[in-house]
Amino acid sequence: MIGRCERTHAIGYSVWPLLVHVLGYSPDRWIRLQEWLRIAMHKNKILEAESPLGVIRIVVIVPGQGAGRSDEAELPPMAVETTAGLARLGDPVELLRAQSPDALRLLCADSSIDLVLLDRLDIADMVDLLSEIQATGPPSVVIVSDGAEEESLEAFRAGASDCVYFGPEFERVLPLVLLEQVRGWRVHRQKRVSDQRIQQLEGLYAAIVTEMPTGMVVLDPGGLIVAENAEFSRMFPPQNSGPAAASEFLVARIPIALSERIEKESVSHSGTDSSRAPAEVVRVEEVEGETRVYEIRRRAIEEGARRIFLISDVTESEWLTDRLDVARRETRDIIENINSALIVVDLAGRISFANPAAERILAGEDGALSDGVSGRQIADWFAAEDEDSNPIEACLENGTRSRGAETLLLRADGKWIPIGLSCSPRLDAQGVSHGVVAVFQDLSEIKELEQQVRQTEKMASIGQLAAGVAHEVNNPMGFIHANLHQMSEYLGDLNKYFEATDRLHQVAMEGDLEVIRAAADDVRVLAREIDLDYVRADFEKALLESSEGADRIRHIVKDLRDFSRADLPARTPADLNQALDSTANIVFTMMKHRVEFEKDYGELPKIAAYPMQIKQVFMNLLVNAYQAIESRGTDEPGVIRLETSSVDDEVVIRIIDSGLGIAEDDLPHIFEPFFTTKPVGAGTGLGLSTSFSIVERHGGRILVESEVGRGATFEVRLPLVGPGPDEAAGR
Amino acid sequence: MVDEPVVLLVDDDPHVLSALRRGLRREKVTIQTARNAREALERLAEGTIALVISDYCMPGMSGVELLTMIRSDWPSTKRMLLSGWTDEIPAAELNAADLFGMLSKPWDDMELRTTLRRAVGLAND
Known part of the structure; x- marks a missing residue:
């Protein structure tokens, strides 16, 4: 009964059992008193002031509807007076009929049911059904015959929320009783829902506080620990275990440096300041010399009566941040100090970064660019060789990587310089390009050295004569x-x-x-x-x-002077027959005792070339041919056959010797620099490699065919139309 | 004149031969010339030669090879080499030819005559 008392505000039945038993008050009189009071209140419009309830769902049970009855169609009708009473509720009513005690039990479990109405059942049925309505279920109102005192007493005992006499005022009293019960039930139901919500939230907060990776501690004004979470206990284990642990002072738990800081800050932060303070970082020297770093947030709660501290150990993340900083600095130092120029180009073809070496090269000899390099288009510097795009543009367009591509760069001082350039796209983890990184070097000096080597090699070939x-x-x-x-x-x-x-x-x-x-x-x-x-x-x-x-x-x-002379800076139309013949004449003059020349010159168109370089190639091949003949070791003179012809769009020069031939193992290496089969001092090892690069520069190639003991054929093929005007790079 | 020693000059360059002959025209020797090793061997086969002065660099057979051959076939014939590039000739080859003397181009006429007279056993003036 006590449980029922809690759920309703109706004074009737909550006091009723006491009145009955202690005061010997008659339930009959009590019910009548109540009915009278209700009507009086209604007349004074007290009840009407209440807001409408919306649809009221009522389960009605009438006699002849006991256990085992399940046929809805045969359910006995409700009394006319009951129907009239329900119609007076004012709010719409949804009537539900429970066919069996089981059905009633199920309906009562539905929290949307507002009330169960039992209309003049016989006592046994009534008591049975009331027991089906669970203690937490909706309120139940029992209608008993007028003055049936015994029945009403039974009903209250069986847990009924209220009783109504089927008397003269029934139609007026019933809606008032029902409204009162429904209102009370709804208020109770709402409170139960909000209680549940509060419980859920409390559980959620408790879980967060327990699981969060930040130590949390609540202090009273005296600095005593009132509460702490698991992380705080883990970070700063209690000194003395057991129930006394909870009442430790914070200063006893945490390192002195940390507590000093907290106390100091407490003074400067007013205790009533409930706004969130910024995080403070505290470094604490530990006994082992290790420094740990803590991040502290504080907040005053309950008007400054208590303080909450959130403490995180950020030593590791601090260390990682430091490492990242160091790595970043190292990378920056490397990029800024390497001799190679490095630029980053965005997708729009603009330079977004250039290291000092790159800025030096791009600026040229006039010094710094007045308006800097960043943001400028790469097209301002990097040449598009012929119609092809330059390597950086190709890389931007289709992600093509380049390694050591030789191209030209127009410096800010207006001078073209040869550069060696490597570039690759900047891909993110998804493989999407964000631009290009390019590394390049000024090849001017190397080109100059190459030219010197070429000249030296040329002199060396004469030396062999x-x-x-x-x-x-x-x-x-x-x-x-x-x-x-x-x-x-x-x-x-x-x-x-x-x-x-x-x-x-x-x-x-x-x-x-x-x-x-x-x-x-x-x-x-x-x-x-x-x-x-x-x-x-x-x-x-x-x-x-x-x-x-x-x-x-x-x-x-x-002849020697002509041969040793350096080329003009630009290509000139060259008669290759003449170049071959004059070179052969030098060789013949020097070597006539051992060699016979056979010449079969075809008609050749002049081609744009560096004639001195071409003559150097011929000289190399002729000297090699002569030496191959010499190394046979026989007395009969060898033969060097010279053939020239024009095939399709190429000029073909063949130098065929009857010398020793080239060993099969050596054949793949003959164009490599410093590869030589000649005795020390007899060759530089650069002859064929120099020849190869000269012919390549003219857009041509050298082919070789040889059989040991039968001699060798070197074939130089040069295109009638040479590569574009690469004067700066070609010199 | 019949008693004069015969000196054979071998060089592939006729102008060299003619200059040598010019320089030796007053020597009491009979001068013969050959343009190469083959011709030289023919002269040797024809009659006694007291001295052969040969160029080194010649088509076919080198001067040293020729003189080495003469050493074995006509041991009494003296042999001299006249060359522009004596450094390049391997010492073993020179030893094999067992030369009476070596002259380098350009040569000095006086030196040529003196060496020649010693070789053929004539008194120097």
Whole structure:
């Protein structure tokens, strides 16, 4: 009964059992008193002031509807008076009929049911059904016959919420009783729902506080720990376990440095300030010398009576942040100090970052760019070679990576420089490009060195002809030198002869015949002595031969000088037959004793080329051919066959030797720098690699075919239309 | 004249031969010339040669090879090498030819004559 007392505000039945038992008050009188009071209140419009209830759902049970009855159609009708009473409720009513005690039980479990109305059942049925209505179920109102005191008493005992006499005022009393019960029930039901909500929220907060990875502690004004969560206990374990732990002071639990900070802050923060304070970071030196870092948030609650502290150990995240900082600084240091230029280009083709090396190169010799590099288009600097886009643009367009691509860059000072450029797209974790990273180097110096190497190699190839040069110069020098000596002897003899003829001429004038005869004899004897006829004939011959020897030397020197000369900066139309022939002539002059040349020159159009570089290629191939013939070690002269032809859009030059040939193992390496099969000092190992790069620069290629013991064929193919004007890079 | 020693000059360059002959025209020797090793061997086969002066660099057979061959076939014939590039010739080859003397181009006529006279056993003036 006590449970029922809690759920309704109607004083009737809550006091009723006491009245009955203690005061001997008659239920009959009590019910009548109540009915009278209700009508009086209604008349005073007290009840009507209440707000409408909406649809009221009432389960009605009438006699003859006991256990086992299940046929709804045969349910007995409600009394006319009951129906009239319900109609007076004012609010719409939904009537439900429970067919069985089980059905009633189910209906009562439905929280939307407002009331159960039992209309004049016999006592046993009534008591049974009331027991079906659970203690937490809707209120139940029992209608009993007028003055049936015993029945009403039974009803109250069985748990009925109220009773109504089926008397003269029934139609007026019933709606008032029902409304009162429904209102009370609804208020109770709502409270139960909000109680549940509060319980849920409390559970939620408790779970959060328990599970959150932040230590939480609540302090009273004296600094005593009132409450703490699991994380706080884990971070700062209680000194003394057991129930006393909860009443420790905070200062006893946490490191001194931390508590000092908290106390100090407490002074400066007014206790009543309930607004959220910013997080403070506290560093605490631990015993092992390790420093731990805590982040503290505080909040005063209950008007400053209590304080909540939230403490996080951020040592690890602080350490990670530091590491990240260090890594970032390292990366920045590297990027800013490497000699390679590095730029980052966004998808719009603008430079979004350039390291100092890149800025230096882009700016050129005039120094810093007045308006900086960032934000400028890469097209301002990077050349589009021919019609193709430059490597960075290609990378932006379709993600093509480049490695060491040689291209040109227009510096801010207006000078084109050759650069080696590598670039790759900046992809995120999903593989989407966000731009391009490009690294490049100024190749000017390297190109210059390459040119020097090329020139040195050219000289070295002449060096290999040194023996031949010496021989070819020494022979004429030898005979010119001897002839000069001889001719001065001739001149001495002739002077003696001329003196004799002078004297003869003199005495002839004097007219003494004897003297004249003697002088003439002297002349004749002298002529025989100096072998005058021979001297006269040979003097001229010696002169001619010497002058021819001098010519030979002059030619050799001219050939060598022509060959050693550097190229003009630009390509010039070159007659390759002439270039091949003049080079072959040098080789032939030097090597004629061992080699025969066969020439089969076709008609060639002139091509735009660096003729000196092309001649260097020919010289290399011819010297190699000659040396291959030499290394056979036989006496019969070798043959170098030269063939030129124009095939489709290419000029083809073949140099075919009958030398030793190239070993199969060596063949893949012959164009590699420093690869040589010649004895130390006989070759630089750069001849073919230099030739290869020269031909490549002309847009052509070198093919080789060889059989050991049968000789080798080198084929140089050059396109009629050379690559674009790459003057700066090609030099 | 029949008693004069015969000196054979071998060089592929006729102007060299003619200059040598010019320088030796007053020597009491008979001069013969050959343009290459094959011709030289023909001359040797034809009659006694006191001295062969050969160029080194010649088509076919080198001067040293020729002189080495002469050493074995005509041991009494003296051998001299006249070359512009004597450094390049391996010492073993030179030893094999067992030379009486070596002259380098350009040569000095006086030196040539002196060496030649010693080789053929004539007194220097």
